[in-house]
Amino acid sequence: MNAKVVLFDELGGPEVLRLEQVRLDEPGEGEVQVRIDAIGLNRAEALFRSGGYYYQPTLPASRIGTEAAGVVEAVGPGVEGFSPGDAVSVLATGIDMSTNGVYGDRVNVAARSLLRRPDSVDAVTGAAVWLSYLTAYGALIEVGRMRPGDEVVITAASSSVGMAAIQLANHIGAVPIAVTRTAAKADRLMRAGAAHVLAMDEDDLVKRVAMLTSGRGARLVFDSVGGPGLAGVARAVTRDGMLIVYGWLDPRPAPLPMNWPLNIFGFGLNVVTDDPAALRRGEAFINAGLRSGVLAPVIDATFDLADIADAHRHMEANGQLGKIVVTVRH
Known part of the structure; x- marks a missing residue:
């Protein structure tokens, strides 16, 4: 299967980001394949792209991105608790973005990076909240x-x-x-x-x-x-x-x-993410807030995946109020 993913070959501004078709293998041990419907942008990704993050990208053809939402399409060996069709959010922190970045229309991610997405939480919210x-x-x-x-x-x-x-x-x-x-x-x-x-x-x-x-x-x-x-x-x-x-x-x-x-x-x-008890408390607190409406991500702007460079330019202009989200058309 092929997937469209965002790559970059050199450090620099938003213009270095490019969208390319790559081969996507079946998910491996402990991995889940997710159809990505929305991506949440974070300042760390602009720093990563430009070389200012706390670790450097592996060039060329580095991936990028930590946060997304979508639907499980396949699960690899050893994965329990997730099945095809499950709505999920992806929070791929603490790993190498160059290999595991989530900017794309389909990605394989570690099952441990998934959070269940309630039916009441749409993909844009699911990509913007965690x-x-x-x-x-x-x-x-x-x-x-x-x-x-x-x-x-x-x-x-x-x-x-x-x-x-x-x-x-x-x-x-x-x-x-x-x-x-x-x-x-x-x-x-x-x-x-x-x-x-x-x-x-x-x-x-x-x-x-x-x-x-x-x-x-x-x-x-x-x-x-x-x-x-x-x-x-x-x-x-x-x-x-x-x-x-x-x-x-x-x-x-x-x-x-x-x-x-x-x-x-x-x-x-x-x-939080390395402490299972703290993560459970955080999930419970935030999901309860989403259900009641007292917590609701503020979406500043949405962009199409094809316009990822423009989305990064908007982020770096510092005029935003809240989250920038990139949506993916299938």
């Missing part, structure tokens, strides 16, 4: 122990993880304080559920957070930016609070904050 919401859930609830009334500062709040964090904070009864680079997205972030919006280019973050918290500071700061500004962001944390860092949008070195005592946690999604 990486973002498990990241926010794992960081804020499993690690940060977010509680009702907690002030939670969320940087890069217009990202898909940021939007998920806003929804989780509201669901728990915490107070989401959204941080964005300029005020251009302030109204949309307020409509999306932020209790307050701070613009880094216009506000003194520490003073504004102090004012909003009656001088205490926030119990949780959830940061994906890092870089030299991290020390300043850390000053917004209250004395018994926690700074949770889950990304490095600013690749420059980040100085160690000096407002000690300070709890700092470097969060990776494997905190």
Whole structure:
């Protein structure tokens, strides 16, 4: 069988991505073949494509992508619990994207990377929810122990993880304080559920957070930016609070904050995905939120698989609010 997959032969911008027909073998031991109906884009994939991720792609003909949704078409030897026709989401993290990337119309993936997709969850939602919401859930609830009334500062709040964090904070009864680079997205972030919006280019973050918290500071700061500004962001944390860092949008070195005592946690999604009990809790929490409607991925834009380069250009323009999804026509 042939499949259409996205490949790239050199590091660079979105233009290096190409769609090509390749041979797709039957699924091997522990693998499942999935017809992909929708793909969720993540900032990590742009970094991977350009050489800025924490590991480098294997060139030429590197694959790309970590998150998708579709339907099981075949199962390999040793696979239990999945059958052809099952609706699933794919969350292929912690593996080599060059070999296992999910940008394509059909892929073979490890059965351990599958999550069951309820009938009520369509493919676009199924491709948009898991990486973002498990990241926010794992960081804020499993690690940060977010509680009702907690002030939670969320940087890069217009990202898909940021939007998920806003929804989780509201669901728990915490107070989401959204941080964005300029005020251009302030109204949309307020409509999306932020209790307050701070613009880094216009506000003194520490003073504004102090004012909003009656001088205490926030119990949780959830940061994906890092870089030299991290020390300043850390000053917004209250004395018994926690700074949770889950990304490095600013690749420059980040100085160690000096407002000690300070709890700092470097969060990776494997905190959840490598712990079966934590993953079960996360799945249950998120699926319950999807059923009730209190959790709902915000879809910024959809693109066709043939327009994958344009989808990456849109992501890198930094104008998005929520998730970019690529749909696949069969």
